[in-house]
Amino acid sequence: MTASTTRRSTAARSRIAAVSAIAVAGALLLTACGDQTTSGSGTKEKDSAATSAAPLADKLPQSIRDKGVIKVGSDIAYPPVEFKDASGKVVGIDPDIADALGKQLGVKFEFENGTFDTLITGLRSKRYDVAMSAMTDTKARQDGVDSETGKKVGEGVDFVDYFTAGVSIYTKKGDDQGIKTWSDLCGKKIVVQRGTVSEDLAKAENAKCLKAKKGKITIEPFDNDQQAQTRLRAGGADAGSSDFPVAAYAVKTSGGGNDFQLVGEQVEAAPYGIAVAKNNTELRDALQAALDAIIKNGEYEKIIAKWGVQAGAVTEAKINGGS
Template identity: 75%
Template sequence: MTASSTRRTTAARSRCAAVSAIAVAGALLLTGCGDQTKNSDNSSGSSSAASAPLADKLPADIRAKGVIRVGSDIAYPPVEFKDESGKVVGIDPDLADAMGKQLGVTFQFENGTFDALLTGLRSNRYDIAMSAMTDNKSRQEGLDPETGKKVGEGVDFVDYMVAGVSIYTRKGDTKGITGWADLCGKKLAVQRGTVSEDLAKAEAKKCPKGKTIALQRFDDDQQAQTRLRSGGADAASSDFPVAAYAVKTSGGGKDFEIVGEQVDSAPYGIAVSKKNTQLRDALQAAMNAIIQNGEYQKILEKWGAQDGAVKEAVINGGK
């Protein structure tokens, strides 16, 4: 989430910042937790540690358990969502499965609200957070993106793709919206804790008096789409891959249209505790391995996200 500062925050970047995230950004540092239902039957498979080429890079305790617990907001297609059978699918689960074969472990996805994922990581509920979360300085340093004040522990990111933030409206009913400046006086639906929310807050400060952006915040992107579809909002915003997928699939492509250009392209990153550098480095090695062997490119192409591909996984590349 391009995805908050989303793309899953700084106000100038995309869950999605605007995907620089595409955290922790504002609400991402909330202490409350949402739905943290464990999807034990929807985990990402892997080969045994004995045959995995990068197994020795993992911390001993994770290698012994054979499982990496992944905090994720599993309602953000095509990055992560549940198919009709209830299985967790998407870009992140597929990448995790490929990395699991390199590391000899299973990536077990556990559902949680996006703005509580970093809280779950800090409390050791999860080993990592992988949820279209934008890598940015606010999340790296644990800062509130609006005030710049320290509000929690920062995290490290293993960056793995790039995305920007987009605005979309009901198809054929754009309300004259062609970019962020046109949202003044309009109702905008966003997922709470994302870069889209940060960008909207920043844009609202520029609006004429009495004509601000009426920001509607939801726990997940699907709820924001429902509000727009019903006419309760004039527009919605999310990371470009998510917006594009919604435009393509919702109502058979008849519900929405993207308006304007995507903005604030930034890296998605896998969030890891700064105390767990060995796990961070193992994930980086695994991601680079699947980039080099071609699995990474095939996965992004499968989900129509190849434009966000990177040539190398880096640590904390967000700004």
């Protein structure tokens, strides 16, 4: 997460999913699994057939209808949002939602793995058609602004918002170091994924700690969240932070539930969005229509319930709802 990449975010706002949902989330997350792609037509010749089978196919740009594929940039190491199962298959909340969207649009969503902080760059260079990776919809990302410097770094992206989540802190189980809130991190070390809202929050809190002369927060960023968890598990830090669904999943599954514990409550509730290039409004609007369709037909609700994250569900597809 560089100039505006998080999970994750560079400006501020993460995701929500109520703390009360932890128990439900854990139980369901352990058994969940999802599909990576959808079925649909892949050639011009099949266009009419795809349209009849997929009610919203005609809303897509012709170039994507011709390919039959939407290329998705994603950091596939963020369970339960997107990750690879034991067989190497891409599974999670995002792939399942993408599969349902593809059925409406008559195309496959093909996930390509990339480092989170390079996804928007890949979108700008047209390596991907969209970025879908638990990415927080923020004003900074919409405007292409670096949230730390305030400088313009690109043309920005549009988001189709599909979930909401907050940021959580977790520690080694039975050793919370007295940490209950972000202000308790003064003088301590925290591990985070680079470019995320968690990193942004840690930097902002560190500034407060230094101003109050309460001791520096040592922030150690990693390319992915699993590396940060490994560091904390080995005793290399006092705490870690990530989006609530991810933190809750790690608490439930790592070491059979014996490695970590959540501390305090979620902060910075904000939407996850599917990022689309600013000049690709036709694709953006097609995705919005497809998301609204699966919300109305109940498919979205089934997916969210499958992964035990109902508290983060949205009731309509919004464009650029983040701030």
